[in-house]
Amino acid sequence: MTSGAELTPRGSRAVAGRAPAADPRWSRRRRVVSVFAAVAAVGMAGGALAPLGTSLAVAQEKPVEVVSLWADSRGDAQALTTVTEPEAPVSLDRTGFTVYVTPKPTPTPTPSETTSGTSSRATPVRYSGGGSSSDWLAAAGIPESDWGYVDYIVSRESGWNPNATNASSGACGLVQAYPCSKVPGSGYDPVDNLSWANGYAVGRYGSWAEAHAFWTSNHWW
Missing domain, CATH: 1.20.5 (Single alpha-helices involved in coiled-coils or other helix-helix interfaces)
Structure with missing residues (x-):
């Protein structure tokens, strides 16, 4: 081998100290x-x-409209409201009738009576009809044989005044029934008062004669 020179890969000789020349095909x-x-x-x-x-290019021709989420939602809500909006109310014709309101009545207090320490019912209506003592006795069903006893008691209790009232006790009517509310119907009605007295005399004393005897001894019955 020659000194200072060596063969290249393809067998060409290279000059010592110089780089091999580049292959033109690779360049x-x-x-x-x-x-x-x-x-x-x-x-x-x-x-x-x-x-x-x-x-x-499209953006330059037509600007893009920016819609926020809030504005978009508001538009949807307005569209929904427009769809579900009810029709206008129908105008009613009220000229064919008259509306009126009757004032609520105010209750009028009714005098009451006191019986045995308890508040009693309303005072019965006073008697304003006519008639005589005999008419009332007959209508009450009292036998005529007892009329004398009845007359004695009634004359001293009320003087045959159907509307007689005891100011302190509240006893009322011909026989001064006590309490007045015991009399069925009205204590001031003479027939109702005598009918109740007939049952009271017979039931308590046994007869009008016995009731008369008790009254003459005690001045009450």
């Missing part, structure tokens, strides 16, 4: 590859930027 390939790579890069960039350019 040409590199240039071709670089050109193709540049063209491919330009194509990819153009493909990526084309939609953006189109969008910008």
Whole structure:
């Protein structure tokens, strides 16, 4: 082997101390590859930027309306309200009748009587009819044979005044029934008063004669 020189891979001789010359074929390939790579890069960039350019062009022709979420929701609510809005109320004709309200009656207090320490019923209505003592006795069903006893007691209790009232006890009517509310019907009605007295005399004393005897001894019955 010659000193100072060595063979290249392809057998060519290289000069000692100098770099081997580059292969022209490799340089040409590199240039071709670089050109193709540049063209491919330009194509990819153009493909990526084309939609953006189109969008910008459309945006320049017509501005994009920006709608917030709140405004969008408000629009939906207004649309819903418009759909569900009821029809206008029908106007009624009220000229064909008259409306009136009757005032609520105010109750009038009725005098009451006190019986055995308890509040009693309302005072019966006073008697305003006519008639005689005999009419009342007959209507009350009292036998005529007892009329004399009845007349004695009634004359001293009320003087045959159907509306006689004891100011202190509240006893009322011809026989001064006590309490007045015991008399069925009205204590001031002479027939009702005598009918009650007939049952009282017979039931308590056994007869009008016995009732008369008790009254003459005690001045009450």
